[in-house]
Amino acid sequence: MNGYGLARFFLVGLGLLALAACGERPIDVESLKKEPKKYVGSDTCKLCHLEHYDSWKMTLHSRGLQDAQKNRDVIVAPLDEKVIRADLAKATLKIPVEQVYIPKEEDIKYTMGGQWKQHFLVEKAGKLYIAPIQYNVDSHRWVPYDEGDPDWDKKPWNISCGGCHATGVNIEKNTFVEPGVGCEACHGPGSWHAALPKTAVFEKRQTIINPTKLTMGVAMQICGSCHTRGESTKVKGAAWPVGYQPGKAIGPFFKETTFAAGDVKMVYANEFAKGHHQQYLDWKQSAHYKEGVTCTSCHFVHTIGMPPTRSQTVQAGSKQCLTCHEIINKNLAHSIHSFGNCIGCHMPRIAKSAESGDIHSHVFVCLLPKDSLANPAIPNSCDGCHVFRGEGLEYLQAAWDALVKLPVPVGQPVKMAIPETEAPKEAPKKAEAAKKSPKK
Numbered sequence: 001m002n003g004y005g006l007a008r009f010f011l012v013g014l015g016l017l018a019l020a021a022c023g024e025r026p027i028d029v030e031s032l033k034k035e036p037k038k039y040v041g042s043d044t045c046k047l048c049h050l051e052h053y054d055s056w057k058m059t060l061h062s063r064g065l066q067d068a069q070k071n072r073d074v075i076v077a078p079l080d081e082k083v084i085r086a087d088l089a090k091a092t093l094k095i096p097v098e099q100v101y102i103p104k105e106e107d108i109k110y111t112m113g114g115q116w117k118q119h120f121l122v123e124k125a126g127k128l129y130i131a132p133i134q135y136n137v138d139s140h141r142w143v144p145y146d147e148g149d150p151d152w153d154k155k156p157w158n159i160s161c162g163g164c165h166a167t168g169v170n171i172e173k174n175t176f177v178e179p180g181v182g183c184e185a186c187h188g189p190g191s192w193h194a195a196l197p198k199t200a201v202f203e204k205r206q207t208i209i210n211p212t213k214l215t216m217g218v219a220m221q222i223c224g225s226c227h228t229r230g231e232s233t234k235v236k237g238a239a240w241p242v243g244y245q246p247g248k249a250i251g252p253f254f255k256e257t258t259f260a261a262g263d264v265k266m267v268y269a270n271e272f273a274k275g276h277h278q279q280y281l282d283w284k285q286s287a288h289y290k291e292g293v294t295c296t297s298c299h300f301v302h303t304i305g306m307p308p309t310r311s312q313t314v315q316a317g318s319k320q321c322l323t324c325h326e327i328i329n330k331n332l333a334h335s336i337h338s339f340g341n342c343i344g345c346h347m348p349r350i351a352k353s354a355e356s357g358d359i360h361s362h363v364f365v366c367l368l369p370k371d372s373l374a375n376p377a378i379p380n381s382c383d384g385c386h387v388f389r390g391e392g393l394e395y396l397q398a399a400w401d402a403l404v405k406l407p408v409p410v411g412q413p414v415k416m417a418i419p420e421t422e423a424p425k426e427a428p429k430k431a432e433a434a435k436k437s438p439k440k
């Protein structure tokens, strides 16, 4: 062991001793609370919540921003300049293709994403910037980001993306505590909570945000602080709610995007999301919002043990819907198809992350062909599948209208609890008649 190693060994030992001593000392919560609450990072939470940590590690939240200097493997596709320029040449660009900046792998400080697409951050004069190229994972396609903008190195990353992809971002100091969506992005800064000894269960609970213990509105705004689109009310040009913290209302910090207010790029004319990360804006327009069916009714953020799905849903596919909507009458829309693809109709993929149609609508309303016929700029739930059958919107709407006019099919099992007192009057008569009538 060299001198440095020895010193470290000594320090770690001291730290452990301090921790042990901590358990003995009476808790002085009041003096602890005199210090400002700080972010400590998910690795600190791991010390006591290993299972939550493991499960969170499997989710995309832990990958919102990844350090490519520590681990080059986070880059999902080789940055082959020839291949990239050949792809870029097919797109609309602000400058000639040979002038678009393409980073070298060793210059990439961080990656963003890897599920639908990936972006690459490089550093200039101590600040991070988004390189003007993007890799689309499923279609294996390089596309320009911001049309290959030559001014890419004039828009600091922390202002345009920061707080939604990293935790504890401080724009003024140009720092963040942890890359990705760490524990504290949803639970708030945890220095008080982490400092208390394990045995101080009550004080522990009082010093950290548990979303289930908040009112529904404020709890959902935690998810809504990132799964949204709009602009900061505090920092000009910032696209995230600078200054917001879990447990607080988001209103004072953020102005949400709407079509009505002029954002035709990210929202359809019916206010359904066209851009990605707008689930909260969609959901707020839904019947689910009104009835208290929230993000966490359908999504887990961490579970104990193996996750049920890799898209953080409590159940796979349409089973998810059937856990609550047990009975879907086989009439109208629900009689046409031989399969019950609830998500296909009620959550059409009409928003875009990498390629158009890779993100689900969260308004949960089935868009009919007539919605698109009235305004071609509004998509529908049907032609995504029916285009392959060569059926036009007029035909589909006509078939739909004809079906809607049909009476409710007879003989379909309709599960209804009939209260005893309202039992059909003919029943006893029939029974009596049966008694009276001679046997055949």
Ligand code: HEC
Residues within 6 Å of the ligand: 040, 041, 042, 044, 045, 046, 047, 048, 049, 183, 184, 187, 189, 190, 191, 193, 194, 195, 196, 197, 198, 199, 200, 201, 204, 205, 206, 208, 209, 210, 213
């Ligand atoms: C020194 C151990 C320790 C550390 C470090 C720690 N916790 Fe805890 N945490 C606990 C204990 C003990 C409880 C109380 C368990 C109970 O309620 O039965 C708790 C409870 C919680 C709760 C539930 C609170 C409630 O009201 O139900 C949350 C959420 C939580 N911790 C998150 C975190 C986060 C986030 C971090 C990192 C910033 C963290 N913890 C760090 C020990 C720790």
Ligand code: HEC
Residues within 6 Å of the ligand: 042, 045, 046, 049, 052, 053, 054, 056, 061, 181, 182, 183, 184, 185, 186, 187, 210, 211, 212, 296, 300, 301, 302
């Ligand atoms: C994306 C938001 C989010 C992130 C990130 C997150 N949590 Fe949670 N956490 C929640 C929500 C919401 C709940 C409420 C219970 C639920 O719905 O699972 C919760 C509940 C908890 C609880 C209370 C006990 C329980 O299981 O209900 C603990 C402890 C906890 N989280 C620890 C952590 C730790 C440790 C991390 C990081 C490794 C973390 N959380 C990351 C949102 C998050």
Ligand code: HEC
Residues within 6 Å of the ligand: 060, 061, 063, 064, 065, 112, 113, 114, 115, 163, 164, 165, 166, 181, 185, 186, 222, 223, 224, 225, 226, 227, 295, 296, 299, 300, 301, 310, 311, 312
């Ligand atoms: C600090 C910002 C932030 C907060 C708060 C946040 N998310 Fe996320 N969420 C993200 C980002 C960023 C991603 C995508 C990360 C990536 O792919 O690199 C994501 C991804 C997801 C996904 C996609 C999972 C998949 O595999 O397809 C779900 C579902 C999700 N979040 C639900 C929630 C819920 C529910 C909450 C609230 C309890 C929440 N998020 C809070 C930023 C956030």
Ligand code: HEC
Residues within 6 Å of the ligand: 060, 112, 113, 114, 115, 116, 117, 118, 119, 130, 160, 161, 162, 164, 165, 225, 226, 227, 228, 229, 230, 239, 240, 241, 276, 277, 278, 353, 359
């Ligand atoms: C208001 C919060 C917010 C801001 C600001 C934001 N993002 Fe995201 N981003 C998210 C969320 C949430 C997701 C995951 C859900 C989705 O895409 O629908 C996501 C997804 C992504 C993905 C795809 C992740 C994957 O795994 O494929 C990339 C790449 C990305 N963002 C890059 C950026 C860049 C670059 C910026 C800045 C120019 C930025 N984001 C700004 C919230 C945000």
Ligand code: HEC
Residues within 6 Å of the ligand: 223, 224, 227, 279, 280, 281, 283, 288, 293, 294, 295, 296, 297, 298, 299, 311, 313, 317, 320, 343, 347, 358, 359, 360, 361, 362
């Ligand atoms: C009624 C159930 C339900 C509710 C409520 C719900 N989601 Fe989803 N969400 C889903 C389903 C189903 C998917 C598709 C999952 C898949 O591809 O397997 C999904 C997908 C996602 C994705 C991944 C992107 C995509 O389109 O595939 C994100 C991110 C997400 N939801 C975030 C949220 C957030 C944030 C909220 C709350 C504002 C929310 N969801 C509310 C059911 C729901």
Ligand code: HEC
Residues within 6 Å of the ligand: 287, 288, 291, 293, 297, 298, 318, 320, 321, 322, 323, 324, 325, 342, 343, 346, 347, 364, 365, 366
């Ligand atoms: C946690 C329970 C729960 C889950 C899971 C759930 N729903 Fe719902 N849903 C409700 C409740 C409650 C209502 C409001 C009362 C009602 O109309 O039945 C509702 C209403 C609806 C409506 C009526 C919308 C309107 O405008 O009247 C549709 C459509 C719907 N849900 C579709 C879905 C789909 C699709 C899924 C799966 C992705 C799903 N639901 C998952 C509980 C749930």
Ligand code: HEC
Residues within 6 Å of the ligand: 318, 321, 322, 325, 328, 329, 333, 334, 336, 337, 339, 340, 341, 342, 343, 344, 345, 346, 364, 365, 366, 367
């Ligand atoms: C062919 C497309 C289609 C499919 C598949 C579909 N729905 Fe619907 N559903 C509709 C339409 C259209 C309506 C009328 C209201 C609307 O516009 O959302 C509707 C209405 C509803 C309602 C509102 C109450 C009612 O019965 O009128 C619920 C709840 C619902 N669907 C749930 C589901 C569930 C759960 C599944 C999967 C088993 C499913 N739907 C499959 C198109 C569909």
Ligand code: HEC
Residues within 6 Å of the ligand: 336, 337, 338, 339, 341, 344, 345, 366, 367, 368, 369, 381, 382, 383, 384, 385, 386, 391, 396, 397, 399, 400
């Ligand atoms: C997930 C893919 C999918 C979606 C979404 C979908 N369909 Fe279909 N549709 C099919 C398939 C496959 C068939 C034939 C097999 C069957 O009936 O199951 C079909 C059959 C039909 C039929 C029967 C008559 C015919 O033309 O063959 C009608 C009418 C119809 N769909 C209308 C609609 C309408 C209207 C919508 C939107 C509200 C819609 N579908 C959404 C896949 C889909």
